[in-house]
Amino acid sequence: MGLIEDHISYAKPHIRPVLDSIRTNIHALDSRIVERPTPRQRIVFLVDRIFAEVKVQKDCVLVRFFDCAVPDPRQVVLHIEHAEKNGWQHNKEVRLTDLEMAHYAMPFIEASFRTQRSATTRARSVPRFGQQPETEIAMATITIPAARVRQGDLTLYTTALKVRDLIRPGFYNVETLDPSAEDDKGYQRLLNKGRAKKLADYVVKGQDARDAFLPTSVFLATDKSVAFDEVGNTITIELAGVGPFNVVDGQHRLEGLKVAAEKDTRVLDFEVPVNIAINLPTLHQMCHFLIVNSTQKSVDKSVEQRIVARLTEALDIEDLPSLPRWILNTVERGEVDKAVKYVDYLNDQPDSPWHNKIRKANDDAGVGRINQSSFAQSIVKYVLTANNPISAVSDFDKERKIFLNYWKAISNTIDDGDSETLYKYGGVELFCQFSVPFFMKLQTSGNYRVDTMESLLKSCFDNVEGEYAGVGHPEWWRTGGQAGRLNSGALRLVAYEMARALNKSSMADTIQV
Known part of the structure; x- marks a missing residue:
């Protein structure tokens, strides 16, 4: 079963026609629109850039899009207060429970699509710092030296990536835990912008003396495979197929580097050690986040409790990776x-x-x-x-x-x-x-x-x-x-x-x- 079919089956039977209607109507806007399913019951829609995101829940469909000042006589479109804080790109949301609401939502989605198409057209000739034109981003392929590391059933590639590659649109995603969503499967803590800013200041300050030092690797993961050349010891990342990677560990480093690159373009060529785990399901990624952040560094106890609770629920229905005995005991109890x-x-x-x-x-x-x-x-x-x-x-x-x-x-x-x-x-x-x-x-x-x-x-x-x-x-x-x-x-x-x-x-x- 593919991700789309998995997302459809996740919704209750009376919600599936609503999901089918909104997908069909979005595709009718333009033949070039691409539908891309992602983990956590999400589907994104894009041509050059993502203009709408559908979140499938059991009893409804949430559609998120950009605020384009479209009149809302029913007053059902909600502003996502925590969008900026969580790093979400869309700031408006509407809840669909029937076909009538699916029809009502289309003008908002269409406006979001038209606005992003216009913005992309204007921006094509002058890409922002460190970025390629949007048409190239969709086809971006990165080939880099890497060492393959096998730890039991886990396959990692240890490599280094320049900041300009890491901050490409669609390269990585942070699965932030959302306490307001009952079926949410995120696991990351909220971004501490102050902590990211301190790191950015340190990196920028070190550019002249060339003594900025970040030896700790960023841990990225995907549930897909990445091509590995055993002769040349390189991996080839095709963003359109494998991206975005989920950040298991290192979101503050990535955000700090992004801010630093905005202040000083020399940071774009700064190399960062990266470990990339492949073929790793989202549940396993959540387990590795818990292991890394409870055995090596402190994580908010409330986030840890939420992850442990989810692992307990999954204990009898999904395979879990090996966990430290003290964590497994807590999960099992x-x-x-x-x-x-x-x-x-x-x-x-x-x-x-x-x-x-x-x-x-x-x-x-x-x-x-x-x-x-x-x-x-x-x-x-x-x-x-x-x-x-x-x-x-x-x-x-x-x-x-x-x-x-x-x-x-x-x-x-x-x-x-x-x-x-x-x-x-x-x-x-x-x-x-x-x-x-x-x-x-x-x-x-x-x-x-x-x-x-x-x-x-x-x-x-x-x-x-x-x-x-x-x-x-x-x-x-x-x-x-x-x-x-x-x-x-x-x-x-x-x-x-x-x-x-x-x-x-x-x-x-x-x-x-």
């Missing part, structure tokens, strides 16, 4: 996968006190009051454990609902609208710890309704004594209140006192021995 799904459920449910308060992997820094990584780690540590009764429910949907009800009860009891600290590390850590004795009290009756939990919480808070007696009051959780001054050790003491109060509230007045 599945606790990170469950914890991330707990977090997503709390964040996505409209009636949840955590609705849109959790900052997921690659979300903007200003979004949410707590990182996904911190919340998921607390869930793994205290909730998904053998001594927590919720793990014995054996129905994942019920588990998540019980945990949501727990937080609803906490919020209803404590949050008066100003209890901000409740939704930060201290609140998460404390109430994940406290969930163990709390759910033990409820497991006999099997009653996990919100009102039942509220009643038990209030009774518990009424019996907390001493230094932490205010834990059940909203003032305690306000910014500047006592909760914000507690470290992890103090939070353990609070959880202990709450557990004592919980037992005291249900203890009989008379004890017979």
Whole structure:
């Protein structure tokens, strides 16, 4: 099955006619339009340059294109806020769920096509720095010396590429993880532009003295093959057939070099060591990203958790490459996968006190009051454990609902609208710890309704004594209140006192021995 057929079969049956309609209508714009499927259920359309991208999802088709100021009376075309930050070239998007919407989208796609054709025609005679004319780019072929390296089933070519070749349009692509897309298969962290700029400044500064030094190789990968000449020890890269390569490691170096070349054209001839992996499926590329960035350098814990969760889901249905034992153990246990799904459920449910308060992997820094990584780690540590009764429910949907009800009860009891600290590390850590004795009290009756939990919480808070007696009051959780001054050790003491109060509230007045 080819990529196009694979993408079509990925969509649900009622969406396939929509996909077929939009593809047919795009091709009708011009006989020269080329349709090129790429991994992650994407199809791009181009003549000399890509003017539209189709993203196939199970229940809809997303079409992305350039903003050409076409009137949108239905107000269904969305601006992609994170397009520039993620390095995406298209900044408008429309969601298609039926044939009528497919027809409505065509004027926007046609305008994007006409605009890019005009821009290409104007630019042909004067190519930008380091670039060939667009007609040559489509036919670009690069032959370079390379050493073939075989590591088990993995084939790598170790080579060096000049910056002018690396920054050609369509040479590489960064598969950025998109937390807003449920079926997204990206794995890269967001680009840190400040980090890329520092590298660019260093490279430019070193041009006069010729002492710029970047010995670490960039790791590129493709699920296709690359021709290798065993006699001459060269590889031949035909961009139209094999590009773009995915960047497994080195996106900040590539971006920094691109910025440096814009400042000083001498950088175009700067050579960069590159390792190219061939015939490597996207899932395997994601595994190698995880290995490189968790064994050699730090990667955002939230991104790591998302990758581990995806590998857990793929464990029984796809072949995984060899993974370090500690990573494989985490994948096989599945606790990170469950914890991330707990977090997503709390964040996505409209009636949840955590609705849109959790900052997921690659979300903007200003979004949410707590990182996904911190919340998921607390869930793994205290909730998904053998001594927590919720793990014995054996129905994942019920588990998540019980945990949501727990937080609803906490919020209803404590949050008066100003209890901000409740939704930060201290609140998460404390109430994940406290969930163990709390759910033990409820497991006999099997009653996990919100009102039942509220009643038990209030009774518990009424019996907390001493230094932490205010834990059940909203003032305690306000910014500047006592909760914000507690470290992890103090939070353990609070959880202990709450557990004592919980037992005291249900203890009989008379004890017979």
